[in-house]
Amino acid sequence: MKIQEIRMRHMEMRMKNPFTTSFGTMQDKPFLLIEVKDEEGNSGWGESVAFQHPWYAEETVGTNAHMIRDILSPLLVGKEISHPDEVSEIFGGIRRNNMAKSAIEGAVWDLYAKRNKMTLAEALGGTKDKIDVGISIGVQDSAEDMVETVRGFVGEGYKRIKMKIKPGADISIVRAVREAFPDVPLMADANSAYTLDDTDLLKQLDEFNLTMIEQPLAHDDIIDHAELQKAIETPVCLDESIHSLEDVKKAVELGSCRIINVKIGRVGGLTESKKIHDYCMEKGIPLWCGGMLESGIGRAHNVALTTLPNFILPGDTAGSSRYWEEDIIEPEVVAVDGEITVPTGYGIGYEPDIAKIEKYTVDQEVFAA
Ligand code: OSB
Ligand code: MG
Numbered sequence: 001m002k003i004q005e006i007r008m009r010h011m012e013m014r015m016k017n018p019f020t021t022s023f024g025t026m027q028d029k030p031f032l033l034i035e036v037k038d039e040e041g042n043s044g045w046g047e048s049v050a051f052q053h054p055w056y057a058e059e060t061v062g063t064n065a066h067m068i069r070d071i072l073s074p075l076l077v078g079k080e081i082s083h084p085d086e087v088s089e090i091f092g093g094i095r096r097n098n099m100a101k102s103a104i105e106g107a108v109w110d111l112y113a114k115r116n117k118m119t120l121a122e123a124l125g126g127t128k129d130k131i132d133v134g135i136s137i138g139v140q141d142s143a144e145d146m147v148e149t150v151r152g153f154v155g156e157g158y159k160r161i162k163m164k165i166k167p168g169a170d171i172s173i174v175r176a177v178r179e180a181f182p183d184v185p186l187m188a189d190a191n192s193a194y195t196l197d198d199t200d201l202l203k204q205l206d207e208f209n210l211t212m213i214e215q216p217l218a219h220d221d222i223i224d225h226a227e228l229q230k231a232i233e234t235p236v237c238l239d240e241s242i243h244s245l246e247d248v249k250k251a252v253e254l255g256s257c258r259i260i261n262v263k264i265g266r267v268g269g270l271t272e273s274k275k276i277h278d279y280c281m282e283k284g285i286p287l288w289c290g291g292m293l294e295s296g297i298g299r300a301h302n303v304a305l306t307t308l309p310n311f312i313l314p315g316d317t318a319g320s321s322r323y324w325e326e327d328i329i330e331p332e333v334v335a336v337d338g339e340i341t342v343p344t345g346y347g348i349g350y351e352p353d354i355a356k357i358e359k360y361t362v363d364q365e366v367f368a369a
Pocket of ligand 1: 021056136189191239290291292293294316317318
């Protein structure tokens with residue numbers, strides 16, 4: 001297929017509720033939406049998961065727009081490719097900027113699946129027709145607030161509950177939730193808020209039978225995490241530290257984690273995600289799919305990836321209504337009793353709703369051959 005045109009939309013949506021992590025609070029959600037067209041006029045859709053500010057990762061909406069406009073689109077537009085795996089080869093000479101690469105690569109995967117009359121899940125080698133999902137709850141001011149918020153989502157049937165923690169809002173909150181819900185699968189995500197000096201504090205979490213603690217230490221570390229994992233029983237899961245299969249290999253060899261959160265954008269796309277999947281399956285490292293507060297387009301890619309067999313643990317792909325008054329796909333992503341039914345339409349399987357997409361588009365640029 002020939003990559004005829006890449007359209008980049010600057011989107012502005014606002015989440016129903018603010019979402020707080022150890023690094024800050026987000027509610028306005030500017031992001032980039034990518035539509036790739038082939039020579040027959042077919043479209044594939046992708047989403048950049050970069051945020052407005054470089055708090056979670058160094059990439060931002062602004063750096064992604066620059067990379068997509070000035071560096072990546074010129075490399076791809078006009079090219080003839082036979083498989084989306086070739087996109088990461090074409091982008092291979094460009095260092096990092098994984099979220100920008102992934103936004104385009106994801107659109108090419110959707111386009112490829114549609115042309116070949118397959119679901120994206122099938123194109124990736126997925127095997128499930130339903131996926132288990134959990135929910136990620138932002139940092140709460142008090143243990144009471146967290147317990148009540150958790151109660152609501154347990155009632156909706158989510159398969160595991162993730163609580164954001166930060167220094168000063170950690171042990172007492174996790175304790176209160178565990179006491180209120182003795183049997184619910186629980187985990188905590190620190191988004192790099194601690195150091196090895198906090199080992200004694202993090203060890204106190206062992207008491208609460210957490211499925212894992214996600215990214216307790218520095219965003220770019222795998223050495224201290226190995227040290228921490230030796231000192232605590234709770235499995236460590238890496239998020240921010242993993243950008244590639246090479247990072248995964250090093251973390252697994254060093255014992256820096258027992259579980260990995262795969263985010264498609266953070267690792268540079270679906271091709272790299274699949275490589276990580278295959279390696280971790282062989283090594284017995286369970287995976288789950290993380291989230292970046294995406295619109296339905298990004299969520300649809302997460303759903304497809306999660307159909308691969310080693311995505312054993314429930315991911316952060318909650319339903320659209322968790323985030324948005326109205327989503328930009330039809331139908332919206334719906335989680336019932338903690339399960340999402342994988343759509344059967346070709347490509348991402350959800351139809352981009354052009355009228356709603358237009359409503360939230362503030363600017364657009366077209367890169368054509
Ligand atoms: O660390 O997984 C994270 C949201 C924003 C930035 C980082 C993270 C998160 C989440 C929410 O945990 C995931 C989601 O619901 O999409
Ligand atoms: Mg995380």
